[in-house]
Amino acid sequence: MVPPLVTLAPSADGTAAAAGPGLIADIGGTNARFALVGPDGVAHDSRTLLCADYEGPTAAARAYLAEVRPPAAPVRGAFCVACPVTGDAVALTNNPWRFSVEATRQALGLDRLTVVNDFVANALAVPLLTDADRVRVGGGASVPGMPVAVLGPGTGLGVALLVPTGDGRVVPVATEGGHVTMPATDAREAAVLERLARRFDHVSAERVISGAGLVNLYQALCGVEGVEPAAGEAAEIGRRALDGEDDVCLRALHLMFGMLGTVAGNLALSSGALGGVTIMGGIVPRYLDLFRASPFRAKFEAKGRFRDYLAAIPVDVVTHRYPAFVGLAGLVV
Numbered sequence: 001m002v003p004p005l006v007t008l009a010p011s012a013d014g015t016a017a018a019a020g021p022g023l024i025a026d027i028g029g030t031n032a033r034f035a036l037v038g039p040d041g042v043a044h045d046s047r048t049l050l051c052a053d054y055e056g057p058t059a060a061a062r063a064y065l066a067e068v069r070p071p072a073a074p075v076r077g078a079f080c081v082a083c084p085v086t087g088d089a090v091a092l093t094n095n096p097w098r099f100s101v102e103a104t105r106q107a108l109g110l111d112r113l114t115v116v117n118d119f120v121a122n123a124l125a126v127p128l129l130t131d132a133d134r135v136r137v138g139g140g141a142s143v144p145g146m147p148v149a150v151l152g153p154g155t156g157l158g159v160a161l162l163v164p165t166g167d168g169r170v171v172p173v174a175t176e177g178g179h180v181t182m183p184a185t186d187a188r189e190a191a192v193l194e195r196l197a198r199r200f201d202h203v204s205a206e207r208v209i210s211g212a213g214l215v216n217l218y219q220a221l222c223g224v225e226g227v228e229p230a231a232g233e234a235a236e237i238g239r240r241a242l243d244g245e246d247d248v249c250l251r252a253l254h255l256m257f258g259m260l261g262t263v264a265g266n267l268a269l270s271s272g273a274l275g276g277v278t279i280m281g282g283i284v285p286r287y288l289d290l291f292r293a294s295p296f297r298a299k300f301e302a303k304g305r306f307r308d309y310l311a312a313i314p315v316d317v318v319t320h321r322y323p324a325f326v327g328l329a330g331l332v333v
């Protein structure tokens with residue numbers, strides 16, 4: 001069984017805690033975002049550093065601390081990473097950083113360092129976010145005491161669960177749900193996925209629901225429709241769709257959001273997520289109107305005899321810029 005959290009705290013009495021701020025970091029494929037957390041539990045002095053500029057999290061954290069100069073050295077740390085967390089050795093999926101949690105704790109002089117998967121940090125934020133941090137996309141009320149499913153396209157497709165324990169607490173569960181097999185739910189999806197199956201050994205959800213996934217979908221759709229691709233990057237596909245200048249780009253985004261609906265519906269069924277589904281990641285909040293107009297909700301609910309079950313489940317899109325910081329802050333106060 002994979003532990004959702006890796007915490008190292010050699011000084012059992014924790015006497016040094018509380019002296020300095022907490023140090024938190026969201027370490028992704030491209031960026032490492034750092035912040036400090038005071039006794040009020042609020043993140044401040046956030047900075048974004050390029051991972052490529054540093055050999056690892058220790059060097060990046062030192063550079064961050066040298067810049068913001070906290071009045072006292074941090075004594076507790078909580079980092080989230082875009083990769084599975086299975087023990088002391090951490091290897092980022094989309095960048096070359098490899099590090100030991102214990103060696104990093106020692107090098108930074110921390111009393112305690114907790115390292116979690118990035119979607120675990122996102123999931124931990126869900127109960128702490130306010131209505132101003134999210135918009136609702138259909139469904140009824142969240143059922144108290146039932147699991148919440150969290151997923152979101154960015155560089156990859158992150159997936160985690162938040163499971164109530166029955167005593168008022170919740171446990172985050174890291175998953176690799178971004179790598180489930182992507183099914184087709186209509187003829188066009190089947191044609192697009194069939195093309196992608198010629199390129200990829202396994203057409204996972206992440207192959208079509210992520211920044212790179214949008215590019216894959218767009219290229220396959222151009223092939224199906226017999227047109228030359230006019231856009232290269234995900235951001236360019238999105239811009240052309242939003243500007244109303246390219247219907248193929250618009251159809252590619254609709255395809256991606258429809259497929260996200262299928263995967264989110266499957267996840268809700270498999271996890272019993274009557275507490276709701278929360279969508280995070282950097283892509284969906286950029287396209288809120290387009291997302292609402294997309295087949296997302298219809299595909300989410302298109303589960304035959306279980307349509308009513310899905311129709312009752314609320315889906316929220318988180319618009320807070322750094323929800324992972326909210327989850328991490330709770331680990332250092």
Ligand SMILES: Nc1ncnc2c1ncn2[C@@H]1O[C@H](COP(=O)(O)OP(=O)(O)OP(=O)(O)O)[C@@H](O)[C@H]1O
Binds near residue numbers: 028032082234236
């Ligand atoms: N305007 C856009 N429309 C669609 N996709 C975009 C847009 N801008 C960036 N992307 C894609 O979004 C992905 C980055 O997602 P996001 O902003 O959530 O970062 P992230 O996954 O948190 O990154 P990191 O791994 O550095 O933490 C990249 O694949 C990028 O190509």
